[in-house]
Amino acid sequence: MSGNTPDQETLARVYRSLRLIRRTEEEIARLYPFDKIKSPVHLSIGQESVSVGVCDALQPGDMMSATYRGHAAYLAKGGDLNQMMAELYGKDGGGAGGKAGSMHLVDMKAGVLGMSAVVGTTIPIAAGFAFAMKREEKPEGQGRVTACFFGDGATEEGVFSETLNFAALHKLPILFVCENNGFAIHSPLSNRWATEALCERVRTYSIPTHEIGDANVFTIRETATSALKAIRAGDGPQFMECKTYRWREHVGPGEDYDDDYRTRDGLAPWQENDAVTTTGDMLDAPEREAIDADVEQQIAKAVEFAEQSPWPEPEELFSHVYAD
Amino acid sequence: MSTPTDPNSRNLSYVDALNEAVEQEMDLDPGVFVIGLNVDDHKGIQGTTQGLFDKFGPERVMDTPLSEDAVTGICIGAAMAGMRPIHVHIRMDFLLLCMNQLINMAAKAHYMYGGQTRVPMVVRSIIGKSWGQGAQHSQGLHSMFMHVPGLKVVAPTNAYDAKGCLIAAIRDNNPVIFVEHRLLYSTNAPVPKAPYTVEFGKARIVGEGDDITLVGISYMLVECLAARDLLAEAGVSAEVIDPVSLMPLDVDTIAQSAGRTGKMLVVDNAWTAAGAGAEIVAAVCERGNAPTVGRMGYAATTCPTTPSLEKDFYPNATTIAAKAFAMVQPDEKPWTPDAEPTLPHEAAFKGPF
Numbered sequence: 191m192s193g194n195t196p197d198q199e200t201l202a203r204v205y206r207s208l209r210l211i212r213r214t215e216e217e218i219a220r221l222y223p224f225d226k227i228k229s230p231v232h233l234s235i236g237q238e239s240v241s242v243g244v245c246d247a248l249q250p251g252d253m254m255s256a257t258y259r260g261h262a263a264y265l266a267k268g269g270d271l272n273q274m275m276a277e278l279y280g281k282d283g284g285g286a287g288g289k290a291g292s293m294h295l296v297d298m299k300a301g302v303l304g305m306s307a308v309v310g311t312t313i314p315i316a317a318g319f320a321f322a323m324k325r326e327e328k329p330e331g332q333g334r335v336t337a338c339f340f341g342d343g344a345t346e347e348g349v350f351s352e353t354l355n356f357a358a359l360h361k362l363p364i365l366f367v368c369e370n371n372g373f374a375i376h377s378p379l380s381n382r383w384a385t386e387a388l389c390e391r392v393r394t395y396s397i398p399t400h401e402i403g404d405a406n407v408f409t410i411r412e413t414a415t416s417a418l419k420a421i422r423a424g425d426g427p428q429f430m431e432c433k434t435y436r437w438r439e440h441v442g443p444g445e446d447y448d449d450d451y452r453t454r455d456g457l458a459p460w461q462e463n464d465a466v467t468t469t470g471d472m473l474d475a476p477e478r479e480a481i482d483a484d485v486e487q488q489i490a491k492a493v494e495f496a497e498q499s500p501w502p503e504p505e506e507l508f509s510h511v512y513a514d
Numbered sequence: 515m516s517t518p519t520d521p522n523s524r525n526l527s528y529v530d531a532l533n534e535a536v537e538q539e540m541d542l543d544p545g546v547f548v549i550g551l552n553v554d555d556h557k558g559i560q561g562t563t564q565g566l567f568d569k570f571g572p573e574r575v576m577d578t579p580l581s582e583d584a585v586t587g588i589c590i591g592a593a594m595a596g597m598r599p600i601h602v603h604i605r606m607d608f609l610l611l612c613m614n615q616l617i618n619m620a621a622k623a624h625y626m627y628g629g630q631t632r633v634p635m636v637v638r639s640i641i642g643k644s645w646g647q648g649a650q651h652s653q654g655l656h657s658m659f660m661h662v663p664g665l666k667v668v669a670p671t672n673a674y675d676a677k678g679c680l681i682a683a684i685r686d687n688n689p690v691i692f693v694e695h696r697l698l699y700s701t702n703a704p705v706p707k708a709p710y711t712v713e714f715g716k717a718r719i720v721g722e723g724d725d726i727t728l729v730g731i732s733y734m735l736v737e738c739l740a741a742r743d744l745l746a747e748a749g750v751s752a753e754v755i756d757p758v759s760l761m762p763l764d765v766d767t768i769a770q771s772a773g774r775t776g777k778m779l780v781v782d783n784a785w786t787a788a789g790a791g792a793e794i795v796a797a798v799c800e801r802g803n804a805p806t807v808g809r810m811g812y813a814a815t816t817c818p819t820t821p822s823l824e825k826d827f828y829p830n831a832t833t834i835a836a837k838a839f840a841m842v843q844p845d846e847k848p849w850t851p852d853a854e855p856t857l858p859h860e861a862a863f864k865g866p867f
Contacts, residue, residue, distance in 0.1 A: 311587070511624075
C-alpha cells in the first residue's frame with residue numbers, strides 16, 4: 191500500500207472514524223425500509239477514506255464544507271452523531287431541529303458548515319469562510335483553514351472556476367477536495383468532460399494540485415497534512431482530486447448494479463482495496479474489536495436518541511425565517 | 515414614523531447619503547466591507563463608494579473578477595463567519611447572475627440550518643432608466659426577491675431614507691436586497707450627519723389627500739408626487755405613499771389610507787404581472803373593505819433602447835394622473851393633463867452611463 195505507516199494512535203483514530211461512518215450508514219440503510227428516516231439519503235459507503243483522510247489532518251478550529259452526500263464528512267469532522275440521526279428522523283433533537291434532514295446537515299460547533307442539495311453551491315461559501323479567516327489575527331503559520339469537499343459534477347459548474355480564481359487571487363486559506371466518484375447521478379465522466387485532466391485545469395489558476403488515484407486513506411491524510419501546512423503559512427489554496435467509488439445507488443439505501451449504467455465489475459477493485467477493511471486489518475484484533483464494539487454502542491445510542499426525540503412543535507415551522 | 519427634522523441635517527444628495535452611510539458603518543464596525551466590480555475605481559459606483567478605498571484600503575473596499583455567482587457565495591460565507599459584506603452591483607439586471615446563491619443559500623441558511631448560522635449581508639443594486647439603458651440595464655426585479663422568505667427588500671426613494679435604510683440594512687442580521695434607482699441619485703434631501711436607522715416595514719405618507727391613494731415604488735414615487743400636483747389642478751386630492759420597505763411590507767398604513775380614500779393605484783418601477791403592485795393590491799384587499807384598485811408599471815414588453823419607444827414603456831406623472839382621475843371620476847369624460855412635466859433630475863441625466 192502507498193503512504194507511510196502511521197503511528198498506532200493515528201491508525202486507531204482513523205480506523206474508528208472510518209468504521210463509525212461505514213456502520214452508521216449501514217444502519218441507516220437497514221432502518222430505511224421502516225420509513226423512520228424521512229429524508230432522502232445519499233450514502234457515502236465506499237467513499238469514506240476521502241473524508242477521513244482530509245478531516246484527520248484538520249485542526250478542531252478549522253471549518254469543513256461538504257455536499258448532500260455528506261454523512262462521511264460530517265462524522266469525520268466530529269459532527270454530533272446523535273444530532274445527525276435525529277435530524278435524519280426529522281426530530282426536534284436534530285442539529286437543525288428537523289429542518290435540514292440528511293442533505294443539509296450542519297454542526298457549526300464542530301466546524302461543519304451547512305451542506306447544500308444544489309451541486310457546487312457551497313464552494314464559494316467555504317471560500318467566504320476562508321476569506322474571513324484570512325483576516326483573523328493569528329500567529330504566523332497557525333491560521334485557520336477551510337476544507338471544501340465537492341464531487342466531480344461540481345467542477346462543471348461555473349461557480350467552481352470562479353471560486354478557484356478568486357481564492358488563488360486572494361491567497362485564501364482553503365483546501366479544495368474533489369471526491370471524484372465518476373458519476374453525476376448516473377452520467378459518467380465520458381458524457382461530461384472533454385478531458386479528464388482536472389488537476390491540469392486547476393493548475394492554470396496557479397493552484398498546486400494533488401491527484402490521488404487509489405483512495406488510500408493515509409496517502410490522502412499525508413497529502414492533506416502537507417497541503418494544509420503550506421496553506422496555514424499563507425501560500426494560498428491547494429487542490430486535491432481523490433478518485434473514489436460510490437458503492438450504493440445515487441440516492442437511497444440499496445445497490446444499483448442491475449440498473450443500466452454500471453456493472454459490478456467496476457466495484458470489485460474498490461472493494462478489494464476498501465479502506466475500512468484494510469485499515470482494520472492493520473490493528474491488533476483486540477484493539478479492533480474494542481473499537482468496533484464502541485462504535486456499535488455509539489450508533490445504537492444515536493438511534494435510540496432519534497427514536498426518543500420528540501417531533502418539533504408546530505410553531506417551529508415559523509421559527510428561523512429571519513434572524514433577530 | 516419620524517421625518518427628517520434633525521437640526522444638524524444638511525442637504526445631501528442620494529449618492530452622498532449612501533456614501534456617508536457606508537463610511538460611518540465601516541468606521542463603527544471593522545467587519546463591514548464593500549465588494550463588487552469597480553467599487554474601488556475613480557468613478558466609485560457613480561460616487562456612492564468614492565473615497566472609501568482611499569480611507570479603508572483594499573482589504574475592505576475590494577474590486578472583484580466578473581464572478582457574481584462566486585462573489586455572492588463568498589459574501590454569504592464571510593457573513594456566516596461574522597463579517598458584514600456589502601456587495602455592490604452597478605445594475606440590478608446583474609443580480610440574475612447571483613440568484614442561486616441568494617435564493618438557495620442566503621435566504622434559506624438561517625432556517626435550513628436551524629438557526630446555527632445567519633447571513634448579515636447587503637446586496638446593493640441600481641435600476642437604470644433613460645439614455646438608452648434598454649433591455650438589460652433597466653429591470654426592476656424586486657418582486658422576485660419579495661417572493662422568497664428569508665430575504666428583506668427595501669427601495670428608498672430619497673436621500674434621508676437612503677442613508678437610514680442602508681445603515682439599517684448593514685446592521686440587519688439577514689440578507690437585504692437594497693434597491694436603488696439611478697435617477698434618484700441626484701435628488702437632495704435634508705440628511706442628519708450622525709448615523710441613524712430607518713426601520714423596515716414602515717411606509718411613509720409623503721403627501722396627504724382624500725380622493726385616491728397613490729402608492730409609488732422606487733422611482734415611481736417621484737412620478738406619483740408629480741401626478742399629485744397635476745391632479746390637484748383637476749380638483750382631485752391624492753394621498754401618496756412610499757412603502758420604503760417592500761419586505762417586510764407595511765400593509766397597515768397602505769390599507770388604512772386606501773380604506774379612507776376608497777381608491778388605490780399602485781405604480782411600480784417594474785412590470786405589473788406577479789409584481790410588487792399585485793402583492794400590495796392583494797394584501798390590502800385581504801384586509802376587507804376592498805377599495806377600487808388599479809396597477810401601473812412597465813409596459814408588458816422588454817424595455818426598448820430608443821427614447822421614442824422608451825417614453826411609452828414607463829408610467830409617468832401624466833399617465834398616472836390620467837388613470838387616477840378616471841378611477842376617482844369614472845363617470846366623467848377622460849382627462850389628461852395639458853403638459854407632461856419633465857422632472858429636473860430626469861432632464862439632467864445623460865450618458866454615457
